[in-house]
Structures are given as structure tokens and as C-alpha cells.
Amino acid sequence: MPAFSSEERQLLHDSATEYFADRYGPERALALTRDDGPDGFGRAEWKSYAELGWLGLMLPEDAGGSEGGLTEAAILFAAAGAELAAEPLIPCLVLGAGAVTGLGTEAQQAALEGVAEGEKILGFLHYEPGSGFARDHVETIARPTADGYALTGDKAFSAGAHAADLLVVSARIGGPDGPVGLFLVPGDAGGLHRVPAPALDGRRGAAATLDGVAVSADALLGGTTDDRLAAIDRLLDRAALAVCADMLGAMTKASEITTDYLKTREQFGQKLSSFQVLQHRLVDMRICCEESRAAIHAALTAQDENAPDAAIAAWRAKAETARAARFVGGQGVQLHGGMGMTDDLGIGHYYKRLSVNEALFGDAAWHIDRLAAREDARAAQPAAPEMAGA
Amino acid sequence: MFINAAAPRDPNLEKFRMEVREFCQTEIGPEMRRILDLGQHLPKDMHDGWLKALGRKGWLTGHWAKEHGGLGWTPEESAIFRDETDGAAAPWLAPFGVTMVGPVIYTFGTPEQKARHLPGIRKNDVWWCQGYSEPGSGSDLASLKTRAVRDGDDYVVNGQKIWTTLAHWADWIFCLVRTDPDAPKKQQGISFLLIDMKTPGITVRPLITLDLGHHLNEVFFEDVRVPAENLIGEENKGWDYAKFLLAHERVGVAEIGKFGRYLAQLRKLLGETREGGRPLSEDPGFRRRLAELEMNLSTLKAMHADALAQGTPGLISAAALKIRGSELQQAILQTMTDVLGRHGLAYQADALMAGWNGELVGPEESAGILAEHLHRRAATIYGGSSEIQRNIIAKGALGL
Numbered sequence: 001m002p003a004f005s006s007e008e009r010q011l012l013h014d015s016a017t018e019y020f021a022d023r024y025g026p027e028r029a030l031a032l033t034r035d036d037g038p039d040g041f042g043r044a045e046w047k048s049y050a051e052l053g054w055l056g057l058m059l060p061e062d063a064g065g066s067e068g069g070l071t072e073a074a075i076l077f078a079a080a081g082a083e084l085a086a087e088p089l090i091p092c093l094v095l096g097a098g099a100v101t102g103l104g105t106e107a108q109q110a111a112l113e114g115v116a117e118g119e120k121i122l123g124f125l126h127y128e129p130g131s132g133f134a135r136d137h138v139e140t141i142a143r144p145t146a147d148g149y150a151l152t153g154d155k156a157f158s159a160g161a162h163a164a165d166l167l168v169v170s171a172r173i174g175g176p177d178g179p180v181g182l183f184l185v186p187g188d189a190g191g192l193h194r195v196p197a198p199a200l201d202g203r204r205g206a207a208a209t210l211d212g213v214a215v216s217a218d219a220l221l222g223g224t225t226d227d228r229l230a231a232i233d234r235l236l237d238r239a240a241l242a243v244c245a246d247m248l249g250a251m252t253k254a255s256e257i258t259t260d261y262l263k264t265r266e267q268f269g270q271k272l273s274s275f276q277v278l279q280h281r282l283v284d285m286r287i288c289c290e291e292s293r294a295a296i297h298a299a300l301t302a303q304d305e306n307a308p309d310a311a312i313a314a315w316r317a318k319a320e321t322a323r324a325a326r327f328v329g330g331q332g333v334q335l336h337g338g339m340g341m342t343d344d345l346g347i348g349h350y351y352k353r354l355s356v357n358e359a360l361f362g363d364a365a366w367h368i369d370r371l372a373a374r375e376d377a378r379a380a381q382p383a384a385p386e387m388a389g390a
Numbered sequence: 391m392f393i394n395a396a397a398p399r400d401p402n403l404e405k406f407r408m409e410v411r412e413f414c415q416t417e418i419g420p421e422m423r424r425i426l427d428l429g430q431h432l433p434k435d436m437h438d439g440w441l442k443a444l445g446r447k448g449w450l451t452g453h454w455a456k457e458h459g460g461l462g463w464t465p466e467e468s469a470i471f472r473d474e475t476d477g478a479a480a481p482w483l484a485p486f487g488v489t490m491v492g493p494v495i496y497t498f499g500t501p502e503q504k505a506r507h508l509p510g511i512r513k514n515d516v517w518w519c520q521g522y523s524e525p526g527s528g529s530d531l532a533s534l535k536t537r538a539v540r541d542g543d544d545y546v547v548n549g550q551k552i553w554t555t556l557a558h559w560a561d562w563i564f565c566l567v568r569t570d571p572d573a574p575k576k577q578q579g580i581s582f583l584l585i586d587m588k589t590p591g592i593t594v595r596p597l598i599t600l601d602l603g604h605h606l607n608e609v610f611f612e613d614v615r616v617p618a619e620n621l622i623g624e625e626n627k628g629w630d631y632a633k634f635l636l637a638h639e640r641v642g643v644a645e646i647g648k649f650g651r652y653l654a655q656l657r658k659l660l661g662e663t664r665e666g667g668r669p670l671s672e673d674p675g676f677r678r679r680l681a682e683l684e685m686n687l688s689t690l691k692a693m694h695a696d697a698l699a700q701g702t703p704g705l706i707s708a709a710a711l712k713i714r715g716s717e718l719q720q721a722i723l724q725t726m727t728d729v730l731g732r733h734g735l736a737y738q739a740d741a742l743m744a745g746w747n748g749e750l751v752g753p754e755e756s757a758g759i760l761a762e763h764l765h766r767r768a769a770t771i772y773g774g775s776s777e778i779q780r781n782i783i784a785k786g787a788l789g790l
């Protein structure tokens with residue numbers, strides 16, 4: 001049974017949509033991301049999210065949360081995406097907190113303290129310079145020491161990692177062939193060097209180098225040296241789905257903005273919206289939004305019901321949504337003409353956000369390859385029912 | 391004819407090709423080479439130095455007829471020159487003087503105008519920009535409103551231009567202005583004026599684009615007095631000269647020579663980016679895309695060669711080249727962006743400043759590639775948008 005009733009979901013949707021429409025938008029996003037300070041997002045906004053109960057949406061009750069599912073969080077992410085919110089909601093809530101909630105021991109749940117209150121931001125460092133989108137390629141090593149582990153390796157640019165107070169970091173335990181574990185690493189740990197940078201859309205993140213970062217034995221999530229690759233894969237599927245929700249918000253808004261623009265812009269003595277070729281373009285943009293919404297909805301339901309095809313539904317949703325986003329973002333700029341190219345106007349920022357989101361946690365082509373690999377598995381085992389993973 | 395009979399290869403052309411190639415290698419010093427390879431912003435003095443070096447060889451306007459001070463290149467020679475300079479990723483051959491206003495001046499200008507303006511264009515002593523588009527007049531250029539009123543020996547110009555590339559570097563601007571607001575057809579009341587950017591009353595305001603670069607500007611005219619001797623041809627005939635110029639613009643705008651360079655960059659990127667520890671150059675999906683892009687480029691080049699062989703390219707060829715060229719440009723840059731997605735699409739725009747020495751995230755070329763990706767979203771917008779090009783073919787060639 002879902003933790004939230006339909007009414008509660010509607011309420012969440014309404015309050016989130018209203019909040020972001022009133023308090024956010026491209027201008028605010030620009031002011032925050034272009035700020036010279038180290039954050040590139042709104043600390044005050046983060047506090048408001050906490051006060052509104054959003055940071056605890058998916059957290060356990062013990063951590064001050066309301067135990068909602070990914071669907072509830074997705075409602076929030078879509079509203080945030082629609083107004084280009086720059087805060088690291090997905091890395092903190094889905095990945096960082098998701099890893100601790102799902103894999104941490106009882107004692108380790110203490111790491112969640114302060115998250116719901118907006119006092120602590122969690123991050124996630126998994127991908128590496130040599131991994132690309134592949135999720136099972138980890139070269140970072142956690143070498144056992146007298147009282148814990150020493151982590152050494154390079155992590156690729158990761159959204160939100162620049163601001164995280166506590167990072168969940170993957171590493172192979174013992175050596176290059178060891179099992180992959182997830183470790184809790186404080187942002188100020190000695191030997192952790194973060195290189196902050198903006199992404200294409202201005203949202204910030206960091207790449208990181210770990211040079212013998214010393215952590216205690218209880219930093220290993222779950223306290224066992226079991227291999228965590230499958231769990232990481234599931235976490236990243238959830239994060240990809242969360243990004244789909246952000247994309248859905250952003251592409252729906254981009255498509256509305258473009259439709260409105262063509263209704264007001266005149267050339268050749270008529271509204272641009274009167275040209276049939278442009279009408280059809282707007283219609284295709286809208287269809288893209290509807291398709292994405294449907295695919296995302298199906299995947300969210302599968303996630304929250306723990307359905308056997310939850311992973312596959314997430315891959316399909318990411319591939320469909322990423323493709324739709326490319327079309328909607330590209331046409332949004334195109335149909336604005338020169339106005340689409342200015343940094344002053346919102347539409348270009350939607351283009352950039354959609355471009356970044358397309359790639360986050362695997363792009364369309366990569367996800368379709370995963371689906372194709374599943375066909376191989378099906379061919380090898382003709383009688384097998386739908387499988388939960390590749 | 392379904393099949394165009396190709397002309398045999400001319401060995402002299404190959405010699406010329408080698409000469410241009412060698413010139414690019416020796417004239418582009420290591421400092422400039424690095425800036426170009428990284429796609430950084432090229433400072434004006436370096437850009438100017440390169441164009442002046444071409445000017446000294448006569449190559450900047452090699453495609454002009456000898457009577458106008460050019461070298462009288464054949465279309466093939468012009469193509470080789472573009473091919474080689476683009477292929478060497480030489481600095482942008484800003485077209486505003488050499489392929490836009492220059493030909494307008496030598497075709498329609500007075501002897502005084504030719505004597506005054508052509509030498510500066512040939513040597514790149516003068517930077518030009520194009521003042522056509524206005525806030526209310528883009529695709530529908532003929533609706534432009536910037537007003538020029540005759541007052542004694544001057545025109546007094548009031549109005550605004552927008553999207554003016556390089557106006558912040560330019561010494562002169564060529565403008566379309568409205569001289570007769572009451573003409574029966576809007577095309578008939580337009581004149582073509584040359585305006586010194588230092589004239590009082592002109593204000594240039596930067597427009598920052600998606601890549602966070604400064605390429606474009608707004609140009610405001612407030613009671614700007616322009617000597618009537620700067621009118622090209624006849625008053626109210628400006629649209630004819632503009633159409634002549636647009637035909638020139640469309641062929642050159644695709645910058646096909648650059649695409650081979652992009653593909654080389656893509657190949658390098660694929661070789662250096664690993665997925666699951668293996669180079670992406672081994673990934674079947676990317677191999678297929680690379681092969682497809684190469685196929686598209688080779689077809690585009692063949693289309694271009696066919697168009698050149700016809701002398702002045704026909705309506706379909708010019709529009710089709712613009713459509714397909716800009717689409718291919720975007721497709722290649724998108725593919726590179728997809729590779730950079732593996733690095734999280736970090737975009738350090740500061741790294742585009744020559745001499746930047748901050749800490750890099752991802753491959754060192756990434757800022758340059760992503761900036762180019764963002765900037766070339768405009769390739770299907772400027773120089774006549776893809777929609778407008780299709781309208782041209784529909785009306786002009788298919789009779790729809």
C-alpha cells in the first residue's frame with residue numbers, strides 16, 4: 001500500500017508547484033548558479049524545503065521522515081525541474097540518503113540525522129573517469145587498515161558532490177578484484193580532494209580524488225564485505241527515474257513556454273502559431289511530454305510496488321524521456337529563433353537542463369543497450385518469465 | 391541530368407592545396423594553435439593578425455575578380471582554400487567584409503565607395519558587421535523598421551538592430567534601413583547604408599548567448615547622421631542588394647570544411663573515453679554513429695562540389711546545403727556531447743579564456759566542444775532558418 005493517499009499526493013503536487021512557481025524560476029536559478037560563492041544553490045531554499053517536509057519525504061520515521069515512496073519524491077522533483085531549481089535534491093535524497101536507508105546498519109542510520117531538517121547534505125560518488133555509464137566499473141580501492149579502511153582512487157564529476165557534508169563512496173575492498181562496498185566519508189575527510197565545477201546547465205558538482213582517505217571500520221555501509229554492485233545498480237535506476245521526473249517538469253514547462261511564445265510572436269503579418277508546420281512541431285513536443293509522463297508513471301508504480309520488472313520499466317522510462325527531452329529542448333530553442341540563443345531568456349536554460357539530465361545516470365542509447373542485452377538473455381532462455389534485472 | 395559528369399582533377403589545384411596547407415601550418419603559431427585546439431576565445435589582435443596575413447597574400451579575397459583586387463579564383467580554388475583553412479581549424483573567416491558587403495560594394499557601389507572601402511576589406515584593416523535583423527524582424531526581414539530620413543547631405547538613422555555578430559569589434563556596419571514607409575510593398579522602401587560605428591548616436595550592447603560567450607550584440611541608433619554618399623546604389627532599392635548578398639551568405643554559411651575537423655575530434659574523444667574500462671571507440675553504437683556521420687559528410691561534400699560545378703548554385707542546392715549542413719553540424723556536436731555525458735557534462739566556461747589555469751574537470755577539450763555545441767544550436771536559425779529554407783524550396787523550386 002502506498003504511504004501517501006491520492007489526496008495527499010495531490011496536495012504535495014499543488015504545494016510544490018505553487019512554491020516553485022512563486023519562489024523559483026529561471027531568474028532565481030541563474031542568480032544562484034552564477035553566484036561566486038561555493039554553493040551555487042540556495043541555502044535558504046534548502047531550509048524551506050526542510051520546513052515544508054520535503055527533505056524527509058522518503059526518509060524513515062525515525063529520521064524525521066514521512067516514509068513516502070519514489071512517486072512522492074518524483075512529484076517534488078518534477079515541480080523543481082519545471083522551475084529549474086538548482087539544489088542537489090536527487091543526489092542527496094535518492095542516492096545518499098537512499099543508500100544509507102537501504103543498506104546501513106541500525107547504528108549507521110544516525111548518518112541521516114539532520115537531513116530532514118536541512119542541516120546536513122548527503123552526496124554520492126560512484127562513477128569514475130574510466131567507467132563511463134557502466135555501473136560495475138570501480139577502480140577505487142578500500143585498503144583495510146588497523147582500525148578501518150584507507151580509500152584511494154578517482155571519482156568522476158558528480159552533481160551535488162561539491163556541497164555534501166557526508167558522501168557515500170564506492171570502492172573495491174582489499175584490491176582490484178575485491179567486492180564493491182559503499183563507505184561513509186565526511187566531506188572534510190583528510191585526503192579527499194574535491195574539484196568543484198558547474199555542469200552545462202550551471203548546477204554544480206565536483207570530481208574527486210581520494211588519496212588514502214582514512215575511515216573507521218563502521219564507515220562500511222551494512223558492516224559486511226558483501227558485494228554491493230546490485231544494490232548500487234538499483235539505487236542508480238531510482239536516481240535515473242528521479243531525473244526523469246525532473247526532465248518531465250522541465251520539458252513540460254519548455255513546451256508551454258514555446259507554445260505561448262509562438263502565440264505572441266508575429267512574422268509575415270501573422271502569429272507564428274498560425275503556421276501549420278510550427279503547430280505540428282508544438283504538437284509533437286506535447287506528445288513527447290505525454291509519452292514521458294506515461295512511461296515515468298508506469299516505472300514509478302513498478303518501483304514503489306517492488307514489481308519484478310521495476311528495473312526494466314526504469315530503463316525504458318529513462319530512454320523514452322531522454323529522447324523526448326532532446327526533441328523538446330532542441331525545438332524549444334529552434335522555435336524561439338534568436339531569442340532561444342540568449343542567456344537572458346528561460347528557454348535556453350531549459351535546453352541546458354534537459355541536456356544534462358539526458359546524460360545523468362545513463363543516456364537513452366545506453367539504456368536501450370541494456371534493454372537489448374536483456375533480449376540476449378531472453379533468447380538464451382526462451383521459457384524465462386520477465387526478469388527483474390539484466 | 392541525373393548524374394553530373396565530374397571534371398577531371400587538375401594537378402595545379404593540388405599544388406595550391408599544399409601551399410595553403412603549408413601556410414596554415416607556419417602562420418598559426420603554437421600559442422594560437424593551442425587556443426584554437428581547445429576552442430578558446432581567440433583575442434581580437436590574434437584573430438586580426440591572422441586575417442591580415444591572409445590579406446597580404448591576397449587570399450582573404452582570392453575569390454574576388456581581378457578587377458576588384460581579387461585573385462580571380464575559380465570556384466574549385468575557393469573551395470580548396472576554405473577546405474584547408476577550415477580543416478586546419480584556422481580562425482573564423484568573418485564573412486561580413488569579404489563575402490558580404492565587399493561583393494555588394496564592387497557590384498553596386500560608386501567608384502568612390504569602391505576606392506574607399508575595398509582595400510580595407512582586402513587587407514582586413516576594417517572589421518565589418520551585418521545590421522539586418524531587428525527585434526521585430528527576423529525571418530520576415532523585409533518588415534524592418536529602422537528609419538533613415540534624408541536631411542540635407544545626410545541620412546538621419548533611428549532604430550535598433552539585434553543579433554549583430556561582432557558589432558563589438560566592428561569599425562563599420564552595413565545596414566538595411568527603411569527610407570520609404572509608404573511604399574506599396576514593404577520590400578520597396580528599404581535602402582542599403584554603410585555606417586561608421588564611431589558615428590555619434592550608436593550604442594552597442596552585448597548579448598550573452600547560451601555558451602556564456604559574447605558573440606552577439608544589440609546596436610541602437612539615435613539620430614545617427616550618415617553622409618548620403620554612404621548609400622549603396624539607389625534609394626529604396628536596398629532589398630535587391632540584400633537578396634544578392636543573402637545568396638552569397640547561404641552557400642558559405644555551412645562551413646563544411648570544419649566538419650572533418652570535428653569528426654577527427656570525435657574520433658580522438660572516443661578513443662580516450664572509457665566505458666567499463668574499454669574505449670568508447672569499440673562501442674558498436676558509437677562506431678555506427680561515427681560511420682553514419684562520415685557518410686553524411688561525404689554526401690554533403692559531394693552536394694557542395696556539384697553545386698559549385700554549376701557555377702552559381704541553384705535555389706535548391708543553396709537551401710538544401712544550408713539545411714543539411716547545419717543539421718549535420720549539430721549532429722556531430724551532439725555526438726561529442728553524448729561522449730562528454732560520460733564525464734557528467736561539467737562545463738567550465740572560464741577555461742575558454744586563453745591562459746586559464748584553474749583545475750580541470752574532464753577532458754581538456756570539453757569546454758570548447760560544449761561551447762561549440764551550444765553556439766551551433768543557432769546554425770539552424772541564422773543565415774535563414776531551416777524552416778525558412780524549406781519554404782524557399784517549397785515555393786521556389788516545387789512551385790507550392
Ligand SMILES: Cc1cc2nc3c(=O)[nH]c(=O)nc-3n(C[C@H](O)[C@H](O)[C@H](O)COP(=O)(O)OP(=O)(O)OC[C@H]3O[C@@H](n4cnc5c(N)ncnc54)[C@H](O)[C@@H]3O)c2cc1C
Binds near residue numbers: 336554
Ligand atoms: C548566433 C546568431 C548570429 C546572428 N548574426 C546575425 C548578424 O550578424 N546580423 C544580423 O542581421 N542577424 C544575425 N542573426 C539573426 C538571424 O538572422 C535571425 O535570428 C533569423 O533570421 C531568425 O529570426 P528571429 O530570430 O527573429 O526568429 P523568428 O523569425 O521569430 O523565428 C522564430 C521561429 O519561427 C520560425 N518561422 C518563422 N517564420 C516562419 C514561417 N513562415 N514558416 C515556418 N516557420 C517560421 C523560424 O524558423 C524560427 O524557428 C544572428 C542570429 C544568431 C542566432
